[in-house]
Amino acid sequence: MPATGRREVLTALGAAGMLPVAGPAAAQTAAAPPAAASAPPPAAASAAAARAVESVRDAILRLSREVWTNAELSLHEVKSAAIHLRELEAAGFRTVSRGTSGVPTAFVSEWSNGSGGPRLGYLPEYDALPGLGNAAEPRRTPGPTGAEVGHGCGHNMLGAGCTGGAIALRRMMEAEGTPGTIRVYGCAAEETEGAKVYMARDGLFADLDAALAWHPAPFAGAGIVRLNALDKVKVMFHGRTAHAGIDPWNGRSALKAAEMFGIGVQMMREHVEPSARMHYIYEQAGVAPNVIPDFAQVWIILRDLDRPKVEGLTAWVKQVAEGAATATQTRAEVLHFFGTHDLLPNEPLARLLHRHLAAVPIEWTPAEQEFAKACQREMKLREAGLAAQPLPFLHEISAGGSTDVGEVSYQAPVGVFAWPTMPLGVGLHTWPVTACGGMSIGDKGSLNTARILAAAGWELMTDAALREAAKADFAKRRGDRPFKPSLPASQLRPIGLPAFMTRTADDEMVTGID
Incomplete structure (x- = not known):
């Protein structure tokens, strides 16, 4: 060629999306002659x-x-x-x-x-x-x-x-x-x-x-x-709201916990293997700057070469979430809701x-x-x-x-x-x-x-x-490894199902009741 x-x-x-960063090694890999x-x-x-x-x-x-x-x-x-x-x-x-x-x-x-x-x-x-x-x-x-x-x-x-x-x-x-x-x-x-x-x-x-x-x-x-193998995780922080100008000392910011969590993930990057990928977004981070947020949510995706490596990343991320909650006197909730093998x-x-x-x-x-x-x-x-x-x-x-x-x-x-x-x-x-x-x-x-x-x-x-x-x-x-599902046993169905697929007759019966 x-x-x-x-x-x-x-x-x-x-x-x-089928190659790592381009370079001489990538070129040699892509152009390698077939073994047979x-x-x-x-x-x-x-x-x-x-x-x-x-x-x-x-x-x-x-x-x-x-x-x-x-x-x-x-x-x-x-x-x-x-x-x-x-x-x-x-x-x-x-x-x-x-x-x-x-x-x-x-x-x-x-x-x-x-x-x-x-x-x-x-x-x-x-x-x-x-x-x-x-x-x-x-x-x-x-x-x-x-x-x-x-x-x-x-x-x-x-x-x-x-x-x-x-x-x-x-x-x-x-x-x-x-x-x-x-x-x-x-x-x-x-x-x-x-x-x-x-x-x-x-x-x-x-x-x-x-x-x-x-x-x-x-x-x-x-x-x-x-x-790569993959895990998808939602990290939710629960705090306490208060007026940000009058009595902020009475609040505990879930947003600050989410920000500290993000910093913790950045601190991980120096110490993970080059094959690891960690990317996240802030899905919820408060409603008004003068109201201390009592809830924040981060969606993070973790990837690596195989399940054991990804499971190691996920365990580490859970520790980071707990640490961020401890530092901000909030409460962390971690939902590992999806995963795949490589x-x-x-x-x-x-x-x-x-x-x-x-x-x-x-x-x-x-x-x-x-x-x-x-x-x-x-x-x-x-x-x-x-x-x-x-x-x-x-x-x-x-x-x-x-x-x-x-x-x-x-x-x-x-x-x-x-x-x-x-x-x-x-x-x-x-x-x-x-x-x-x-x-x-x-x-x-x-x-x-x-x-x-x-x-x-x-x-x-x-x-x-x-x-x-x-x-x-x-x-x-x-190899001789038995198949272990990537999904947690507690995850019975996707969390993203639209409401019309999960609503039941019982829902209709209680609509409007305080």
């Missing part, structure tokens, strides 16, 4: 998957476009989940559960052929992000739901590719009489309190031979990619996906390239357009981000790949991702990834040696 191409690769990886040459994909499987996807093309595009049009925030995805279930049921899948594992917008859907056979899981996501609503135009302009909510991470395409791949694989298996089970997990709320973590606590992935997924990116690629890569599955993504042409029309360049102009980026070639197989890429797919990867072998659905240099969680996802660029992403996922799924269903290789790699990387 020429130097210019290598720089573009690193820029794309960095924009997608990847075999070409079986032509028959790739061609059969292409035909199967074409036969369900309309369903895949309905999924992507309707979820994009009806963008919903995490834990609010009532319409989006229903759209996926509608298409799955129409394709012959049985709905196993709705509101799975205590998450109202999660589901499990399944189709089996014959008796026995492998079990393969697909992991569609469908939640959107706040503030990223946009029309399918290369400029900032409100979309179908205004500017408040939009698919700035491309989950409309991610979901359509995964669910579409499952539907296409069903057609292939039925045509050949291939035994096995395809299971589609409706993975709600990946952006906040991902349903996969609750499902994993219930052991819902433990019987899979493998699970497959993909994610939108500025490039096509697969490899040994690691993402993403455990699987080399046989990564190579399988890389072979199949390399078999799918990345083709753009002049109008699509101009759309991408117009987005880049708006963002004041180099007008490089859309990636037209896949990356070489990636080796030992380590990033600071996290995903609830990590929880699945500790229960079953997981394969994940990236596919271009946004301009080069554009990062996730930005408006151009929403814009591209609502037009032909996004359509191609949904269709092409469904083809890759169906072809890879077919190989897993029909190749026992491949399944055994994936399981052996999984066992080697995970």
